[in-house]
Amino acid sequence: MKNENIVFIGFMGSGKSSLARALSQKMDKVYLDSDSLIEMKFQKSISEIFKIFGEEFFRKEEQKLAYLFSMIDNTVIATGGGFIHVPNFKSLGFCIYLRAEFDFLSKHLSLEEKNKRPLFCDEIKAKKLYNKRIKDYEKKADLIIDIENKNIKELLEEIIKRI
Numbered sequence: 403m404k405n406e407n408i409v410f411i412g413f414m415g416s417g418k419s420s421l422a423r424a425l426s427q428k429m430d431k432v433y434l435d436s437d438s439l440i441e442m443k444f445q446k447s448i449s450e451i452f453k454i455f456g457e458e459f460f461r462k463e464e465q466k467l468a469y470l471f472s473m474i475d476n477t478v479i480a481t482g483g484g485f486i487h488v489p490n491f492k493s494l495g496f497c498i499y500l501r502a503e504f505d506f507l508s509k510h511l512s513l514e515e516k517n518k519r520p521l522f523c524d525e526i527k528a529k530k531l532y533n534k535r536i537k538d539y540e541k542k543a544d545l546i547i548d549i550e551n552k553n554i555k556e557l558l559e560e561i562i563k564r565i
């Protein structure tokens with residue numbers, strides 16, 4: 403892999419931001435996070451953005467970022483769980499899917515972390531969304547990393563070995 407972006411995908415709670423940040427430090431690359439960029443633009447949390455403007459508005463913001471990401475390289479990018487649906491996703495770079503079972507993700511996300519995520523507040527709806535998305539994550543991924551019961555250091559080592 404030369405200067406291609408590295409794009410982290412996966413369901414909510416899979417640790418995309420933490421791992422992407424750690425990898426960017428290790429590889430001396432720029433780090434960008436789609437959710438943080440949207441929050442920064444509106445000076446509001448994701449949950450406020452969903453509440454005030456709605457999900458469709460948020461998805462359009464993701465598409466604008468995807469256009470930007472397609473024009474840069476050498477960057478490690480953490481995406482929100484639904485970012486894979488942007489139309490130009492495949493042009494964004496090398497894609498790493500952080501995979502785990504729904505029950506694992508749910509157990510490891512605190513109530514506070516769940517409440518920050520409008521699509522994880524309702525556990526039953528979240529599980530349905532997970533089941534709908536898993537095949538899409540697998541299809542988009544260039545590399546799948548099973549994250550359960552591994553710490554960030556082990557995951558980082560595994561990623562570096564496999565990219």
Ligand code: S3P
Pocket residue numbers: 412413414415418437448481482483484485519520521
């Ligand atoms: C979403 C995941 C969230 C955030 C938004 C929608 C989704 O990001 O983008 O709440 O559709 O799965 P994380 O995956 O970082 O929690």
